[in-house]
Amino acid sequence: MLTTAKPLFAAGTPLAARIALALAAIALTGVSAPAWSETHQFQMTIEEGEKEIAPGFSAKVWAYNGQVPGPLIRVEEGDTVEVELTNMTTLAHTIHWHGTYQTGTWRNDGVPDVTQQAVQPGDSFTYKFVADKPGSLWYHCHVNVPEHVGLRGMWGPMIVDPKEPVAIENEVTKEAILMFSGWNEDVAQTFGKGGHPTEKLSYFSINGQSFPNTQPLRVKEGDVLRLRLYATGIETAFHLHGHDMLVTHKDGLPLDSPFWADVVDINQGERYDVIVRMDNPGRWIAHDHIEHHVSNNGKVPGGAVMIVEYDSIEDDDWYVWKDKSYDPNFYYTQSLAEGSGLFNHKGFEVRKIENDKSSDRGRSRGRSQSN
Amino acid sequence: MLTTAKPLFAAGTPLAARIALALAAIALTGVSAPAWSETHQFQMTIEEGEKEIAPGFSAKVWAYNGQVPGPLIRVEEGDTVEVELTNMTTLAHTIHWHGTYQTGTWRNDGVPDVTQQAVQPGDSFTYKFVADKPGSLWYHCHVNVPEHVGLRGMWGPMIVDPKEPVAIENEVTKEAILMFSGWNEDVAQTFGKGGHPTEKLSYFSINGQSFPNTQPLRVKEGDVLRLRLYATGIETAFHLHGHDMLVTHKDGLPLDSPFWADVVDINQGERYDVIVRMDNPGRWIAHDHIEHHVSNNGKVPGGAVMIVEYDSIEDDDWYVWKDKSYDPNFYYTQSLAEGSGLFNHKGFEVRKIENDKSSDRGRSRGRSQSN
Amino acid sequence: MLTTAKPLFAAGTPLAARIALALAAIALTGVSAPAWSETHQFQMTIEEGEKEIAPGFSAKVWAYNGQVPGPLIRVEEGDTVEVELTNMTTLAHTIHWHGTYQTGTWRNDGVPDVTQQAVQPGDSFTYKFVADKPGSLWYHCHVNVPEHVGLRGMWGPMIVDPKEPVAIENEVTKEAILMFSGWNEDVAQTFGKGGHPTEKLSYFSINGQSFPNTQPLRVKEGDVLRLRLYATGIETAFHLHGHDMLVTHKDGLPLDSPFWADVVDINQGERYDVIVRMDNPGRWIAHDHIEHHVSNNGKVPGGAVMIVEYDSIEDDDWYVWKDKSYDPNFYYTQSLAEGSGLFNHKGFEVRKIENDKSSDRGRSRGRSQSN
Known part of the structure; x- marks a missing residue:
């Protein structure tokens, strides 16, 4: 059942x-956390920085813990999460915990002038709530969303493991997080600009990188792969070659009637989890099928494109990623194997821009403690 | 069953x-109306007017019964609907009854040069059909749709109550209609312009208003809220904070497999009904999650944004809507509690623009009679 | 079952x-084809040409077998397909077989620099694979997708009949294929241009034609109509008047929980099959409900619009298609009644542009042989 x-x-x-x-x-x-739950205390910063998105294109960002995407937060359903946020930038921000019910804790929902006053430069704010909704959630700033979320990388994943997963979740051997977003070259270098409704995006990325800056997702035959797909800043139509995807969860919760897809349509804010049996060795491209999303400012190949590589396939001389430098945690695959906690990833770090709100406290790994 | x-x-x-x-x-x-059905005779006009969409931004509109959105039409499945339409504007129009089968009455479908000739300025046309499809339907002009529907407010809701609702519909204690559309500042003041495929929208609205001109949706703990979501002129990704929505109906008909969502993706023309148990007191923002849809011509906050207010929550000094003037029928919530009929709403009236087709017949409340 | x-x-x-x-x-x-399957050997070309999309608007295209859409390929699940492709254009191309698993044959997936090197001008390449996924599939070039697929007509349908269809498929009496795409007037005449993410489309089409260049879909009362809907180059929100559509298949495979719709939202790359009981005689428009998609460069009526005509309805003098010249195979309806094979359609042929890679081999009907 x-x-x-x-x-x-x-x-x-x-x-x-x-x-x-x-x-x-x-x-x-x-609302209250049951006796067997944990309380996690994490510290998070927001830092000004610059990040290379594609070869020859960098964007100024506001980076949770100095990285884009922000750190992975992973807890169990029913756990209490406490995040002390420090704003080290020169503009106001918040964190909205997208999907979390915030039952009884609506003032922790992160919406400026509705649930709280925005966190001013140099200030701190502590969010505390019970992770009462399971699944693939995320967090993002709720101040000036068209710019902060749309163009400045202010988003990261939060996974809440369900107390009672559906059976297929227990079969999964490998997980990956893919967050799709876009960038506007015209305003990339100027904080406080962009997000206008008539603007057009020119770069498209998975986990903040455009092809060929993205990474392979390496698998072996027999893997049962769970992809957690997030449309954070752009709509995406995710297409995986060579396999059908079983769409099992929407917005964190299991579908009563899962369905097969070779293209998954995800509008902004939605998440779909798909499970794929890796039974077809080869090199398989996977990409946003929206045609304007697969170039870098018009130059192909580029955009929201990645390649799934089976370990049994040898590179050809002409393979575009023959000499690719490999980051095994680019899809948070390694972190997702480590249980609860807050996981920074060095590969996502941005180049810091110093300002008078910057401090030496830097980023710190969250601490978890028993309840 | x-x-x-x-x-x-x-x-x-x-x-x-x-x-x-x-x-x-x-x-x-x-095709024929059964013995227990009613016949409703309504009179509708189309009038030229101007409407403030956001602070400092107004658009010229063609307004059904002088209002945007058009009046709510509410009948029971199997009823006969007769609408005498009078075009008091200076261009041709029709009414298409989106979703209605028009069984045996295809000439009442409202498509110019296909099912009828368009209704010329000063002319009248009577539509007559059986409301044979239940659910969240709507009506809109079918002449020059990119401008008339896309930019001039020519749309309104039609609700047909099913003879045999699914059980959850009977639990609903409160209803609201949300119609999402967009506006183009460049052509807003010039009838006959706009709707070009390369145009970009600059304002986004719910029921014809952009935040902060939208209204709170006030609820109390224990309410079972049904939202009827219409993507009339823009695609929307509707996100409600603090609650999951059970998606129960698509395009008027119940889904065999309802699903939970915190973001509902709705493309133009689609309708989704969602039912939400209001069990989490707070102030919860609800908005289109497409990032370009939450500003007013680039100024934040704005766009297709509203706030759900529980009655038990007191205002804070810094709450953005602390002194908000309240219209309890902005989501047709009051009208939806009144049974069958045609419901104008004073809050939706536009400022009239006189022309030589204007007459003194004005708007009139529809009359219903037993069959 | x-x-x-x-x-x-x-x-x-x-x-x-x-x-x-x-x-x-x-x-x-x-992977291996079972004993009762067939092997189909087809020859396909890619040719440079020009095609009228709407009155007064033509686009330069790269045409599979000299036509847009490309030829219909129809085989049975388990059959082996062998396609010898010859590139008679002046730029490199491939064929990706969208949806096909390519089990054990990943080098036939058609992705340049990942599964193969692109097919250079004047060169040939033979694709060979088992049609191991049933349903509404398609093929398209995978080189420079934003231009080649987005603007140059490099796509066509592939239908793989399932060995064991769901019951409702056997009730179908008439089939039609609708492929939605867009065009950019600014770059239409220049090969190698277009596909930039900031570009805006100005024309929208079904099977490569914009209204009024599209065709009626003629039916009779009692028909059970299956529409195979493809969003090849644009997102579409397909609306059929006067009937609900039962959405039965997504991306080729049957849904466990079919649902009713009067608007079907299809993002780029997705396919939905819908089945409609034609029980409501009339003239019914059917169109993309995305408002910017129903004009020809801003001129209405136009765009991705068609009309379903019941044979029992007589034309009115004012009917927009009163004198329409009729092509009964515009939706591949005739070809779909002929079983397996490769089907060119004269009505889709483009005007050839000669270049030094053109040869006299032209297009040829594929040959099928028993295994």
């Missing part, structure tokens, strides 16, 4: 009853 | 049989 | 088990 924390529908139950049950279940969700 | 007028699938029936049944059921749909 | 070649879920099976079964089933898919 279905075993999500927020039960959906029991198989075989008539539709009307299933829905009634599902809604009733929401009412049972409690 | 499922009890829509056009039966979908009986739970537990094998897929193939369900589909066969579903298609067979279509053939049973009759 | 469900009878697809790649079994999805048995009805009534708990979700977890269904998913496990589904994934396990993938592992059973073999």
Whole structure:
């Protein structure tokens, strides 16, 4: 039977009853953390920096913990999360925890002038909430979203492991996080510009990098691969060659009726989890199928493109990534194998820009403690 | 069991049989109104006007009954609807009843040069049809759609209550209609301009208003809220904070497999109904997650943004809508509690522009009579 | 029960088990063609040409077999397909077989510098693979996709009939293929230009034609119509008037939970199959509901618009297509009634542009032979 924390529908139950049950279940969700949960205390900064997105193109960013994407936060459903945020930039920011219910803690939702006043330059703010929704969540700034989220890299993944995963989740042997976003060359170098509705994006990226700056996703035959797909700053139509994807989760929660796809359409803010049995050795490109998203300012190949490499396939002389320098944690695959915590990744670090709000506190690995 | 007028699938029936049944059921749909149905006679105008969309930005519109959105039409499945339309503008128009099958009445479908000749300035045309499809439908002009629907506010909601709703519909305690559209400042003041495929929209709205001109949706703990989401003139990725939405209906009909979402992707013309248990008191922003849709010509905050306010939460001094003037019918919530009829709303009225086709007949409340 | 070649879920099976079964089933898919399959040998060219898309607007194209859309390829699941491609243009190209698993044949996937080196002007390349995925597939060039696929018409349909169709597929009496794409007037006349992410499309088409150059889809009452909808070069929100569509397949495979729609949202690369019972005689427009997609460079009516005509309805004097010249194979409806093979269509031929790579081999009908 279905075993999500927020039960959906029991198989075989008539539709009307299933829905009634599902809604009733929401009412049972409690606010307080149960006895077996943990409390995680993390420190996060926002830092001004610059990041190379594609060969010859860099953008100024506001970087959570000095990196784009921001650090991976991974906890278990029911855990308490406490994040002390310090704004080391010259403009105001917040963190919105997208997907989290914030049950009983709405003032931690991160929306300026609605749930809190924005965190001013040099100031700190502590968010505290129970991770009461499982699945593929994310966090991002909620100040001036068209620029801060759309163009400045202010986003990162938060994974909340469900107490009772659906069976297929337990079969997964390898995980990867893919966050899709875009960039505007015209305003890339000027903080406080961009995000205008008539602007056009010129670069498109996965985890902040445009092809060929992206990375291979290396697999072996027999892997059961879970991709957590995030449309953070652009709509994407993700296409994986050579395999169908079973779409199992939307916005963190399991679908009652999973479906097969070779292209997954994801609009901004949505997340889809897909599970793929890696049973077809080869070199397989995977990319946004929106045609304007696969070039670097009009130069092909480029954009939101990556390659899935089976370990049994040898490189050809003409293979575009024959001499590629490999970062095995580019999709947070290594971090995702390590359980709960906050995970920075050196490969995502940006070049710091000093300002009078910068301090020497830098980034620090979060501390977890038992409750 | 499922009890829509056009039966979908009986739970537990094998897929193939369900589909066969579903298609067979279509053939049973009759054209004539059954004995217990009503006939509704409504009068509608199209009037030239101007409407403030955002602070400092107004657009010229063609307004059904002098308002944007157009009046709410609410009838029961099987009722006969008769609308006498009078075109008081200086260009030709029609009404297309989006979603209605128009079984046996295709000449009432409102498509110029295909089902009828367009209604010329000063002329009238009477549409008559049976409301044979239930759910969240809408109406809009079908002449020069890129301008008339895309930029001039020629759309309004039509709700047809199903004879046999699914169970969860009966639990709903509060309803709201949200229609998403966009505006182009460059051509806003010139009738007959705009709608070009290379144009870019600069304002984005819910029910014709951009934040902060939108309104709060006020709820109390325990409400079961049904949102009827319409992508009338823009694609939208609707995100509600603090709650998951159960997506129950698409394009008016119940889904066999409802799903949870925190972002609902809706392309132009589509409608999704979502049901939300209001169990998490707070102030929760709700907005289009397409980043370019949350500013007013580049100025933030703005765009397709609203706030859900629980009545138990007191305003903070810094709350952006602390002194907001409240219109309780902005989402047609009050009208939706009143049963069948045609409902104008004073809050949606536009400033009239006189022309030689204007008359003194003005807008009139529709009359309903028993069949 | 469900009878697809790649079994999805048995009805009534708990979700977890269904998913496990589904994934396990993938592992059973073999590479070798079974004894009862056929081998099809086809020859295809790529030719430089020019095509009228809308009245007064032509675009330079690279045309598979000298036509846009490319020829229909129709085979049965398990058949072997062998295509000898000859590039008669002045730039490099490939064919990617979108959706095909290419199990054991990844070097036939058509991605330049990843699975093969691009096919140079004047050169040939033979693709050979087993059609191991059923359903509505397609093929397109994978070199410089933003221009070649986005603007130059390098796409065509491939239908693989499943060994064990779902029941409703057997009820279908009429089929049609609709491929949606866009065009940019600014670069239409210059090979090697266009596809830049900031470019805006000005023309929108179905099967390479913009209204009124599109064609009626003629039906009779009682037809069970299957539309195979392809978003090849633009996102589309396909709306059919007067009927609901049952969405039965996504990306070639049957949905476990089909759903009703009057607007089908399809992002680039996706395919949806819908089945419609033609039970409502009339003249019904069908079109992309994205408002910017229904004009020809801003002139209305135009764009991705067609009309479904019931044979029992007589033309009115004012009907826009009263004197329309009729092409009964514009939606490949005639070809789709002919079984396996490669089907060129004279109505899709483009005006040839001679260059030094052109030869007299021209296009040839593919040959099929028993295995």
